[in-house]
Amino acid sequence: MNPERYLPRSLPASLKGLTDLALDLRWNWNHCADVLWRAIDPEIWKGTEDPWLILESVSRMRLETLAADPAFMEELRNQLAYRQAYMRQPTWYDERYGSDRLGSVVYFSMEFGLSDALPIYSGGLGVLAGDFLKTASDLGIPVVGIGLLYQQGYFRQALDTNGEQLAFFPFNNPTMLPVLPLQDPDGEWLRVSVELPGRTLHLRGWLAQVGRVPLYLLDSNDLLNAPGDRGITGELYGGGTEMRLRQEIVLGIGGWRLLDALKISPSVCHLNEGHAAFVVLERARRFMDQHDRSFSISFQATRAGNIFTTHTPVAAGFDRFPPGLMTQYFSEYTKTLGISMEALLSLGCSREAENHDSFNMAYLALRGCGRTNGVSRLHGEVSRQIFRPLFPRWPQQEIPIGHVTNGVHVPSWDSAAADTLWTERCGKGSWSSTLETVEYALKNVDDEKLWTMRNEARQPLITAVRRRLIRQQEACRLSEKDLRQCRETLDPHVLTIGFARRFASYKRPGLLLTDPERLTRLLTHPKHPVQLIIAGKAHPQDEEGKRLVREWSEYLRRPEVRKHGVFLEDYDMGLAAELVQGVDLWLNTPRRPWEACGTSGMKVLVNGGLNLSELDGWWAEAYEPGVGWSLGDGKEHDQDPAWDAKEAEELYMLLEEEVVPAFYTRDERGIPTAWVTRMRHSMARLTPLFSCNRMVREYTSDYYVPAAAAYQRRAADNGSLATALDEWHLTLLSHWRQLRFGQCTVEESSVRNLFLVEVYLGEVHPSAVRVELYADPLSPDSNPVRITMDRGERLSGSVIGYQYHAVVSKGRSAQDYTPRVIPYNADASVPVEINFILWRE
Numbered sequence: 001m002n003p004e005r006y007l008p009r010s011l012p013a014s015l016k017g018l019t020d021l022a023l024d025l026r027w028n029w030n031h032c033a034d035v036l037w038r039a040i041d042p043e044i045w046k047g048t049e050d051p052w053l054i055l056e057s058v059s060r061m062r063l064e065t066l067a068a069d070p071a072f073m074e075e076l077r078n079q080l081a082y083r084q085a086y087m088r089q090p091t092w093y094d095e096r097y098g099s100d101r102l103g104s105v106v107y108f109s110m111e112f113g114l115s116d117a118l119p120i121y122s123g124g125l126g127v128l129a130g131d132f133l134k135t136a137s138d139l140g141i142p143v144v145g146i147g148l149l150y151q152q153g154y155f156r157q158a159l160d161t162n163g164e165q166l167a168f169f170p171f172n173n174p175t176m177l178p179v180l181p182l183q184d185p186d187g188e189w190l191r192v193s194v195e196l197p198g199r200t201l202h203l204r205g206w207l208a209q210v211g212r213v214p215l216y217l218l219d220s221n222d223l224l225n226a227p228g229d230r231g232i233t234g235e236l237y238g239g240g241t242e243m244r245l246r247q248e249i250v251l252g253i254g255g256w257r258l259l260d261a262l263k264i265s266p267s268v269c270h271l272n273e274g275h276a277a278f279v280v281l282e283r284a285r286r287f288m289d290q291h292d293r294s295f296s297i298s299f300q301a302t303r304a305g306n307i308f309t310t311h312t313p314v315a316a317g318f319d320r321f322p323p324g325l326m327t328q329y330f331s332e333y334t335k336t337l338g339i340s341m342e343a344l345l346s347l348g349c350s351r352e353a354e355n356h357d358s359f360n361m362a363y364l365a366l367r368g369c370g371r372t373n374g375v376s377r378l379h380g381e382v383s384r385q386i387f388r389p390l391f392p393r394w395p396q397q398e399i400p401i402g403h404v405t406n407g408v409h410v411p412s413w414d415s416a417a418a419d420t421l422w423t424e425r426c427g428k429g430s431w432s433s434t435l436e437t438v439e440y441a442l443k444n445v446d447d448e449k450l451w452t453m454r455n456e457a458r459q460p461l462i463t464a465v466r467r468r469l470i471r472q473q474e475a476c477r478l479s480e481k482d483l484r485q486c487r488e489t490l491d492p493h494v495l496t497i498g499f500a501r502r503f504a505s506y507k508r509p510g511l512l513l514t515d516p517e518r519l520t521r522l523l524t525h526p527k528h529p530v531q532l533i534i535a536g537k538a539h540p541q542d543e544e545g546k547r548l549v550r551e552w553s554e555y556l557r558r559p560e561v562r563k564h565g566v567f568l569e570d571y572d573m574g575l576a577a578e579l580v581q582g583v584d585l586w587l588n589t590p591r592r593p594w595e596a597c598g599t600s601g602m603k604v605l606v607n608g609g610l611n612l613s614e615l616d617g618w619w620a621e622a623y624e625p626g627v628g629w630s631l632g633d634g635k636e637h638d639q640d641p642a643w644d645a646k647e648a649e650e651l652y653m654l655l656e657e658e659v660v661p662a663f664y665t666r667d668e669r670g671i672p673t674a675w676v677t678r679m680r681h682s683m684a685r686l687t688p689l690f691s692c693n694r695m696v697r698e699y700t701s702d703y704y705v706p707a708a709a710a711y712q713r714r715a716a717d718n719g720s721l722a723t724a725l726d727e728w729h730l731t732l733l734s735h736w737r738q739l740r741f742g743q744c745t746v747e748e749s750s751v752r753n754l755f756l757v758e759v760y761l762g763e764v765h766p767s768a769v770r771v772e773l774y775a776d777p778l779s780p781d782s783n784p785v786r787i788t789m790d791r792g793e794r795l796s797g798s799v800i801g802y803q804y805h806a807v808v809s810k811g812r813s814a815q816d817y818t819p820r821v822i823p824y825n826a827d828a829s830v831p832v833e834i835n836f837i838l839w840r841e
């Protein structure tokens, strides 16, 4: 098929630059070119804010008029010059690392939430991936994204007259999306293929430009494919297990092949969640081809350059596939790897906990990546717990999973008013720098300024809410009276609370509705009223979630509350942006610890909104008195209904006794000084900490740079280091069982203990292991104690053994320390790459 029919329409020569501007999704966070789009078609602009749609819809005549308009042409030239300047300006990465330290980083994700103009996301995971690419562009990190171009994406929500959720899957016409088909040098569509049982699947490539960062997308809707296969990239998270497996094959295996076809050879490969885990196999396979090495060596070499970010807080949330299905899809593939199906399956299983009864994508990801992290401090801890089956007998603190707390791309979520205030305080472009001065710069903003900003932000939100309300009720044939009611819903002077998120039961969207009468009293208080804006989709198969949607929309239609609250349908990024810019308080009530991080609450920070949230995810590390309010006791209570009831009570109390009074207690200038003090503290302290800028810098310095170096070392010289590591690994594998402890004695003196431990090594070379003394940490926040013991004399006897010794100052009792043997190699990371451990029981 000819890719040309998917190319942008041709414009008058002098307007060609408009195509470049519309195709660069930076318009989504840098609004300086808005003037152009508004000038071309104010109507479509107002309705969609989608430059690409404007460009594809505007008439030829209008374009010719614009081309003859000197003012428009001047503006266009300016905008193109600004874009050039952005692309060329030195970045944080250039300054910190100079050019080309990393090679490039490729970022794999099942979904990307960049803009509603490119609807290939469902929720938090996608929005994070989108914010990540935008920030990588701003900071100049050499990132390339890989994802799927869905024909339908995630479902769109509407409510029927009874408040029941309806799900729609409108078709995304690719010519109406800001993407370009990828062409090879002959002008043919750039394609890659993957093997499915009995057939080859052809995949087309697309490009979405995100500032400096290219995002490459694959789709299977090619006439070369069988009808059933054309829909593989149809719905995001739709279909059953087998469909999900096919999608993940496309993402991981197809994705790496696309990079190859584009002649991109990244040193770092970052897996955003386990969906993309097959890439670790394909990357190794490619290494085998290029260097003529075994799969095992190639896996060792490439693993060092792979990074896995897990987002799942419960083991049941991992993607799993039945072994039979895996065999159907991978038996040919394993031949190209030169390994058995059994060997492949074991990469997705834990030997102890499961008898190969399912293939766990998160296990494959962890085994195939040199570094793994969770997405908040608490989620790091939780992940160390749920990945324990892969590290039997290792203490939980040593499970090799760190954390990088998520953040949000601030320029995508700030209001125009907030942007003005921050620019005045911190200078232009501060979100592309290191943010060191932010806290100080914000500390002395005066009350009046902050309060004015807050009040001015509430009004546009309410206007937008009313507009949405009218639109969503039009289908129900509004009467004049209904219309009037819509126009009178909400009040720009009233404390405005937002609650918008997926209606999954762990988020407890019903908590605030536990006692409807009490809630009504809050909303309709004659002097100190509160108003609510609720939004959220329930997965079409989630009956409980759909019931909660109906319950909220029914409640909010009660005559006595309908002025004070609304349920807005079809929660998406556009609606999220309106909400986080306008609300005073953002409410979050997940069941701890099921919110791995949560990011929506971070989006209100820059806008001066406050958080009231369960102590879960990011809030468990962000909260301190004075920045907002916390719910719960910081402990886990599972799904205990009694505890839910207790927390509902606590939530009402907080609102009635703290939140509402803080908002309505005003000084002589009409300013709620206690509220504003909280705002200032939350903005100054938390905005920089929970920005994606901080997150991307952390990934770069703590993950990408070391991973790139490790990969380059292992890959050099045709993988000679990887080969040596493989030999070390194999030796330990065959001889580990020979290791055993002999005598252990402690010689105590008044100030220190001398530990003497006999270890028989058999055929294991002493340099391949380390003997340690281990003691549990004294408090949950500190690290365990690990003391390396020195090797002393060889023990007499036929089996090779040595006496190891270590001197430990007194303080903890000798019984606290346990000797152990673990594998050791200066270039390997233990226990990620080899989980052996022998304790002296």
Ligand SMILES: *Cc1c(COP(=O)(O)O)cnc(C)c1O
Binding pocket: 122, 123, 124, 125, 127, 500, 501, 502, 571, 572, 573, 576, 577, 597, 598, 599, 600, 601
């Ligand atoms: C930010 C965002 C999310 C993620 O928010 P949570 O805090 O995880 O609920 C989900 N959906 C949309 C549309 C968002 O903008």
